[in-house]
Amino acid sequence: MILFDNDEYDRFFNPLCCKNRRIYYECILQLIEKSKTIPLLYETDAKDCIVLYLRNCTYAVEDESDNGDENISSKKSDTENSGAILRYFRSCGWISEREIGRSGDNIASVMPFCRKMIDSIQRIFDRDTSGALTNHIFAIYDTLKSALDTEHGRTIRPYSNILIPLTDNVSDLKNELQILKDSIRTIMRIVIKMTEVNTFGQFLIKDEMMNLFFNDYFFIKKDGLIPGYIAEIEKMLRQIINTDVYDNMVHEYEILKQMGEYKAREIIDGQFTEIQGFINYDYVKEMDYIDKKINNYYNLYSTRMLMVLSNNTNMQTYLNDLLMILKEMDAEEREVVFAEISKSYQLTSYKYIGRKSIERRKKRRPNIKSGAIVTSSLSDDEKAKLTRELLHEYRDRYSVDQVARYFHTLLSDKVSVETSGQNIKNRDEAMMIVASIIYSGSDEFPYVVEFLGGMVETEVANISNIRIRRAR
Incomplete structure (x- = not known):
């Protein structure tokens, strides 16, 4: 593996394990974003980008003594720190080696391995749920659609270009659903810890947690688009097994892994069986489970809010105890207790007459919004x-x-x-x-x-x- 066999990657993860790791992480993010807007990133542009970030940085720069000449310090100017950061990134394999470009300045391109690592960190820890679930479902659909098109380029190497991306997207979809399940537990723990009515009010109005974790999930549930794609995916998974592409997939795997046809076919069959099992059964099961947990979340929210409004008194427990005591009483004693309880509260019904109460209801138009229209339908x-x-x-x-x-x-x-x-x-x-x-x-x-x-x-x-x- 190149990470362990090449000496230039010995310090590859050091910027993420030191005192100023947050600053280094955000600096490399700035350089990656800058690289997307220009053909080639030069050292001058990279320094200007880092200097601008350091001037607006809200984190205090801590002194480091283990990076040699590449250490940054709160005593140095922003320009000196920007040069030190670039030198440190070069020593760790994050920035390309010194090379003079056409402008006469050194090139400071972000290395591909660094880009992939930062991108992975963002996708894992800084999650954006605006389209994670639907993107994986669309990718699975497109991959299977190309597999059934005999003239598509993917069919030339079906194992590498069809089965591997298909397996990766199914695996990512499983992970997204698992993350949603874990997120519900996180939300419930937050709700349980709430002790102030004001906190509950803000949480209810903004509904921040539900929008943050379940934005894409609610899109799937309220729109008819995704079920149409899932049905087509199930159909294409049954069709692809009976095509020449499937046999070519087995043959390619046999050559790549240097094994017999029987063993290769057994492995490919197992992978397709796993994918079909997830799409046909596990996907629906996981979605139903999340539905159930979300309902539990709202029930917990309601119960917790009632407890906070009643000064953390669980009225349901007191009511249960009262009913058990009444059950064991004689009929005469029970009537006396009911009479005393009825004196402790007064219940008055209020009804208001408004414009909506007297106006004639308009006939609602039926919901004519349609879901997905699949070509094969x-x-x-x-x-x-x-x-x-x-x-x-x-x-x-x-x-x-x-x-x-x-x-x-x-x-x-x-x-x-x-x-x-x-x-x-x-x-x-x-x-x-x-x-x-x-x-x-x-x-x-x-x-x-x-x-x-x-x-x-x-x-x-x-x-x-x-x-x-x-x-x-």
Whole structure:
């Protein structure tokens, strides 16, 4: 492994294990973000970026004595500290070695291994739940979709380009669901520790914890998009096993791992069985479990808030004790106790008449919001029906005579034209090109279409590169 066999990585993790680790971490984040906006990061730009960060830094710089010439100190200026940080990053393998670029300044690019490490730390500890679950589901769907497309590039090496990404995304999806389960426990512990009514009010109004941890989860539950994708994923997992791509996957694994076909097929079958088991059973089970825990969270929140409002007195326990005592009493004693209890409180009912009480309710429109429309859900008859409707709608506008008249004006005195040489600006011109392909070869259409290969990108759409010439 390069981390242990190469001496230049001996200090690779040192910046994250010293006194100023927070400063080093945020400095490398600044350099990575800066690198995304410019073609090449030079040392001057890197120093300016770090100096700007140090001037606005809210953390105190602590003195270090174990980094040699690369130590930073609160006694040094921001410019001196920025140079020391860059030298320290170079010594730890985070920044590229000194190399003079075109501007005459040294290049200070962030090394790829450092980028990957920082990115992993961000994804693990500084979680952004705005799209984690849905991104993994979309990635699983896209990978399986490409596996069933025999002309897709992924099918050339199906194990490396299909099964491995598929397994990784399923594993990440499992981890996200597990993190959500752990997050509910964290939220419950926070709720239990709340002792002030004001804290509960702020927590209820903002609902910070639920939005922080379950933003993407609520999107899945309230929208019909994701269930459609899950159903298609289940369907494609059943289909891919009976394709040549699956056999090629086994053959590639057999070559990579230097093992027999029987053993390779057994391992591949096991991995697909695990994926199918998770999608068909575990995914639904985990989602239902999280639903149940979220309901428990709201029940706990309500109970805890009642206890805080009653000065930490659990009224339910007192009521249970009272009922048990009443159960053991005689009928006469019980009537006396009921009479005394009824004197201890007064209950009055109030009802208010407002505009909503007397106005007539409007008939609500049904919820017409639809979920996901999967391409494969359209039958051949439905596709044919839609095609006939489309042709009927544009029958007169794009008839043979109209299209022939359009190309007569376009060609004028030319022998032929190509789509690559035309500036197609609107949908009408694009539809004329499509109509010429449909009518090509017809006796009524005086033009012939020749396909030249490739695609032409226009303002309207990507169109095949064709040549249109006169038939006679």
